[in-house]
Amino acid sequence: MSGSFLKSLPDNAAPPTIYTAFPEIYQPWAHMSEALMSGESPLSKAERELIFAYAAGLQKGEFVYIAHAEVAYALGVDGGLIERLLENPATVTVSAQLQPVLEYVRKLAQSPELIEQSDVDAIFDAGWSELVLHHIIGIVGRAAFMVKLTRGYGFVPLSREKAARHAQKRVAAGYVNLYPAFKKDE
Numbered sequence: 001m002s003g004s005f006l007k008s009l010p011d012n013a014a015p016p017t018i019y020t021a022f023p024e025i026y027q028p029w030a031h032m033s034e035a036l037m038s039g040e041s042p043l044s045k046a047e048r049e050l051i052f053a054y055a056a057g058l059q060k061g062e063f064v065y066i067a068h069a070e071v072a073y074a075l076g077v078d079g080g081l082i083e084r085l086l087e088n089p090a091t092v093t094v095s096a097q098l099q100p101v102l103e104y105v106r107k108l109a110q111s112p113e114l115i116e117q118s119d120v121d122a123i124f125d126a127g128w129s130e131l132v133l134h135h136i137i138g139i140v141g142r143a144a145f146m147v148k149l150t151r152g153y154g155f156v157p158l159s160r161e162k163a164a165r166h167a168q169k170r171v172a173a174g175y176v177n178l179y180p181a182f183k184k185d186e
Contacts, residue, residue: 003154004153004154005130005153006153006154009153010013013153014063014150014155014158015149016178016179018149018153019179019182020179020181023181023182024071024073025180026182027179027181029115030179031175031182032142033175033176034052034175034176035047036048036135036138036142037052037139038140041113041132041135042128042129042131042132042135043135043136045075046072047098048139049071050072050077051070051101051105051136051139051140052139052142052143053068053082053088054082054085054105054106054109055087055105055108055140056068056143056146056147057082057086058105058106058110059109059143059147061147061151062134062148062157063155063156063158064146064147064156064162065082066158067167069082069083070166071163073164074164074167074168074170074171075171081094087101088159096126096169098125098126099126100119100125100126101123101128101132101136103122104119104120104136105136105140107119108136108140109143109144120133128133131166148173
């Protein structure tokens, strides 16, 4: 099976193929991704990757879900947690602080028109700030964009093993440094 719907792309086409083909669009995207996923936040990097992978999985974005579940696991999220959340969130135990976040992520990813003040209040009642809510919304939105990009091009998901190897690179390099041409001059 080819790696894309476009014959002009290589068989192993993936988001970096598009990023490097259109740097004027995707260099700012990489920097935004770095700031959102690796910058300062009350949410840990592992929690942000958990949210990202979970949101992608909820939106049936297998390429993104597999790739970023492996990043979350490389950062210390319990192996298999995201799969269990996707299968049946009611049977998964997470911290009281994380529970309303994941419920909000589920609703925002699948039925954003159903978000209510009580969903937001539950996050605040769990001790999170407005900044955290901003980060959650950005992460879920970023997941939606990446699902559309990978589905739109027809990218074939990585195997779990290959995704785990790529995850180690992402953990070490972050989002911008994976693409040397995107680095800003110091």
